[in-house]
């Protein structure tokens with residue numbers, strides 16, 4: 001595909017995905033908040049069957065929200081369901097995944113250093129991993145385990161860890177992370193489709209027929225929406241993880257991912273408890289501490305240099321040559337790379353001044369996270385990285 005057209009498609013789909021995702025998660029945060037702030041209604045409302053009462057002011061108007069204990073006597077002619085937020089987020093997400101990682105598999109999904117896949121193999125493995133991940137969840141959540149929240153949670157975490165490890169053994173690091181995101185996102189949209197919607201439809205039907213809805217529907221919806229609560233923050237991290245190579249490009253990236261999933265899910269737990277009036281600040285403190293421990297654990301190690309190496313001076317000219325040879329096939333005015341025909345993020349290393357200007361970012365990507373050159377397409381050697389590191393250390397001191 002024409003790279004310019006590809007960029008526009010990417011922009012439009014990503015924008016739509018972002019907006020629908022905000023609408024979905026925003027609505028879901030709002031309703032969790034709403035449910036947990038309802039108060040006992042005054043007598044005249046209670047007589048109408050209202051169980052929870054709430055007043056709010058927003059955008060220059062007063063809102064009176066009432067939640068029925070069971071159901072209204074009659075289904076109103078207009079009833080809002082809030083399902084398209086979830087479905088459109090999934091659809092735009094799948095389109096973006098297909099555009100970047102399937103059409104562009106050679107660029108983003110396949111890393112020859114990890115596994116020498118063809119585009120077809122990579123795409124089949126990608127879709128297959130989503131089907132398997134979601135399939136395992138759908139089987140587990142339909143068993144008796146769904147009444148044992150903690151055990152089910154632990155099993156799901158173990159399955160998640162296995163998937164996370166497996167994905168990093170077949171895909172590029174970014175591709176592996178994004179597929180974990182796709183699996184979790186599909187599970188979440190599936191929870192709306194397979195659990196929450198059927199139970200709401202059953203509820204409406206029961207009200208119309210004047211009967212009591214089957215409680216099994218309620219339990220199914222409850223378990224699934226609880227899972228969606230805890231996956232919200234982890235999935236948001238995965239969606240922005242591409243900007244943070246120190247996470248996805250670490251040698252134990254699959255463990256790093258699971259650690260972040262646990263930490264962010266714990267943060268959500270703090271807010272869930274707080275909504276119920278239970279203050280557990282220790283959860284937040286523990287999450288912050290765990291984040292610091294993680295940051296220290298994955299911190300880049302400085303390269304050990306012999307005194308002889310330390311004394312070797314690396315000249316500007318040598319650095320210019322390394323950059324010219326290893327970076328400029330992408331980061332130049334007219335890239336020679338087959339895929340990146342426009343300099344990525346507009347970054348062009350035209351002379352030593354720009355290289356110096358970008359020194360901190362070059363250190364972050366080439367020395368610390370080591371995810372530049374992109375999948376080391378240009379075959380940069382560790383000796384060159386060492387030279388660049390020494391030169392960068394000197395630039396830093398100036």
Ligand code: HEC
Pocket residue numbers: 242323326327328329330331337340344345347358361362365366372373374377378380
């Ligand atoms: C095969 C193409 C390719 C090569 C070769 C390459 N890069 Fe990149 N680079 C990219 C792409 C694509 C991005 C944007 C995506 C990203 O940030 O991960 C990028 C982004 C960057 C960024 C981040 C820019 C920002 O806005 O923060 C830096 C810094 C960078 N590259 C430095 C280098 C250096 C230094 C080299 C050589 C040692 C190099 N790159 C070689 C493709 C390449």
